[in-house]
Amino acid sequence: MRILLIEDDPALGAAxxxxxxxxxxxxxxxxxxxxASDFLATMPYDLILLDLGLPDGRGIDFLRALRAKGSATPVMILTAHDRITERIEGLNAGADDYMVKPFDLDELSARIAAVARRYAGNPNPLITLGTLEIDLAAHAIFGPDGQIDLSQREWIxxxxxxxxxGQIVSKSQIEDQIYAFDSEVESNTIEVYVSRLRKKLGKDVVQTLRGLGYRLGTP
Amino acid sequence: MRILLIEDDPALGAAxxxxxxxxxxxxxxxxxxxxASDFLATMPYDLILLDLGLPDGRGIDFLRALRAKGSATPVMILTAHDRITERIEGLNAGADDYMVKPFDLDELSARIAAVARRYAGNPNPLITLGTLEIDLAAHAIFGPDGQIDLSQREWIxxxxxxxxxGQIVSKSQIEDQIYAFDSEVESNTIEVYVSRLRKKLGKDVVQTLRGLGYRLGTP
DNA sequence: CCTAGCCGTTCAGCTTGCTGTCAGCTAAAG
DNA sequence: CTTTAGCTGACAGCAAGCTGAACGGCTAGG
Incomplete structure (x- = not known):
């Protein structure tokens, strides 16, 4: 992890x-x-450790400017300012954490790790299928032209x-997924839905095996 | 946000x-x-506030079991245990934050908001959405004609x-955010609130996916 | 204490998009 | 070539959803 430490006290900075x-x-x-501005203009950082009392300005204003510019870099404040109102101000300005000097270096490390855990990886694994990115839990599909919406039946x-x-899914298996136990269809509904999926997701997304069923393709 | 508070002190719990x-x-x-285990078996939570000294066990063991089961729910520890070694142990066990009693309730709120932003993947409380500027920390929305006020329900x-x-939020997920454990509505209240949001923020702010739920749009 | 306004909820009538069907065409298999 | 499984455009019905209005409870201000 690349970390920018903004701190004017040489001894603490070095430690x-x-x-x-x-x-x-x-x-x-x-x-x-x-x-700090020079560093940030040159290099993306994974985390910023920010002192509030600096020789050329206030850290809180720096953080506000960063956030106003849309920055999503996590920021932890490390400062001697320990009034509760200042803590709340810092957190509401967009800090992830606020530690008051003097702090324990091992606790700092544990808090850095806690912040890093939250931004590491994506809790929702995406499925990549050809030109599509699919998030099953969120019912979200992204294709080359943006987000694609499916109806409930199409999703199923x-x-x-x-x-x-890789496996063949028969029409009767699909019907079992869609309809209640005793309810059936009398027409070509499954074929219609497959046609609709192809229209939305690409003509190669579903392969037909005549007389057997369908199989996932690659769009 | 649905929050589970695990706390045996009745006065502090209520506060x-x-x-x-x-x-x-x-x-x-x-x-x-x-x-707590009963609640967690019944209902998904967005955040857990965890005391460490409980009548039927140690909160730290509970947290470890939670993480061992793969839970990604954010956890904040609220406890009288204020030794640095215990703070580090809690953070390393998978806590997202650690506050020592007695703590300020407003600071708790600011830290809850910071953890929520972190969990949503963006620590920046300032969001631009089409013609809207939103400050999550201040609960403030600015549109082309000035500030827009939302009621509490609308804001949630x-x-x-x-x-x-980009994700679909189902109606039942929204209900889980609004209503107490055993309370439900019998009419189209969610639809009414969505309609009000559209009226205040623009008709494109919420997209409907029939039979599935709603999704953030761009006004 | 009273009242106006706000908020959450319900209701009813209108709107709209999903679903299933149909018919004609296509394409694969024998 | 024939047969038939499958494809696709079009349409109608219905239920999910939308919105205006009303109601009741609560609260803040006069």
Whole structure:
């Protein structure tokens, strides 16, 4: 993890830099906000550790400007300012955490790890299928031209195929997924839905095996 | 946000529950770990507030079991245990934050908001959505004609959508955010609120997917 | 204490998109 | 070539959803 430490106290700056380097992170140390701006203009960071009292300005204003510009970089505030109102102000300005000096370096490491855990990876694994990205839990599909919406019935059939990649899914298996136990259809409804899936997702998304059923394809 | 508070002290439990309810969250209070397990088996939660000293076990073990089962629900520890080694142990066990009693209720609220933003993947409380500027920390919305006020219910629904851009939020998920454990509605209340959001924020702010739910749009 | 306004909920009538059917065409298999 | 499984455009019905209005409870201000 690449970390920008904005801290004007040389002893504390060095101690924190050494601690996070020993944890395997890549630290850069900026003693002023101007230095910090230079670093940020050059390099993306995974985390910013921000002091509030700096020689060339207030850290809180820096954070506000960062957030106003749309930055999604996590920020932890490390500061001697320990009034509750200042803590709340910092958190509401967009900080992820707020530690009051003097703090324990091992606790700092544990809090950095907690922040990193939250931003690591995607809790929702996406399925990639040709030109499509699919989030099953969120009912979201993204194709080359943006988000694609399926109706409830279309989702059920598409999911049935997605869950059995490479296998043939017969029409009666699909009917079992859609309809209640004793209810049936008397027309070519399944064929119509497959046609609709092809129209929305691409003509190769479903393969037909005549007399047997359907199988997931690659659009 | 649906929040599970695991706290055996009745006075503190009630104070925290009332505070987070006043913020528009939906709290459930479990005085024991057994109660908490029952709640968690019944209902998905967005956040767990966990005391460490409980009558039927140690909160830290509960957290470890939760994480071992693969739970990604954010957990904040609220406890009188204030030794640094215990803080580090809690954070390393998978907690997202650690507050030592007695803590300020407003700071708790600010930290809950920070954890929620982190869980949604973006620590920045400032969001631009089409013609709207939204400050999640201040609960403020600015449109082309100035500030727009939402009622508490309206805000909860809007926030639920904001936290899941691109994803479908079902009506029952919205109900879980609004209503107490055993309370339900028998009419089209959610639809009415969505209609009001559209009236205030623009008709494209919410997209309907019939039979599935709603999704954030761009006004 | 009273009242106006706000908020959450319900209701009813209108709107709209999903679903299933149909018919004619296509394409695969024998 | 024939047969038939499958495909696709079009349409009608119905239920999911939308919105205006009303109601009742609560609260803040006079």
């Amino acid at each position: 924190v830099r050494d601690q996070i380097a020993a944890e395997g992170h890549m630290p850069d140390l900026a003693p002023t906000l101007a230095d 059939i598409f999911e049935a195929l997605l869950q059995r990649p | 925290v529950r009332d505070q987070i309810a006043a913020e528009g969250h939906m709290p459930d209070l479990a005085p024991t770990l057994a109660d 629904i809007f926030e639920a959508l904001l936290q899941r851009p």
